[in-house]
Amino acid sequence: MSGDALYDLKGLKCPLPVLKTRRRLTTMQRGEELSIETTDPLAVIDVPHFCNEDGHELLETTQLDNGHRFRIRKG
Secondary structure: OOOOOEEEOOOOOOOHHHHHHHHHHOOOOOOOEEEEEEOOOOHHHHHHHHHHHHOOEEEEEEEEOOEEEEEEEOO
């Protein structure tokens, strides 16, 4: 398992961060971790909802100066 995959989604607006995260996770193995960074203010609502709906585990949410970082474990 790799915890160092970082997907830069800064500058993208809803629904692109979730759509791109979903596509990226389809290429990963169950249990692998992906961190995403986004500047979309709606991501704090959309990403947890996406994880819950698609069966992924949201491990961590971190506030950044210009957005958020989310650490997700593929379900």
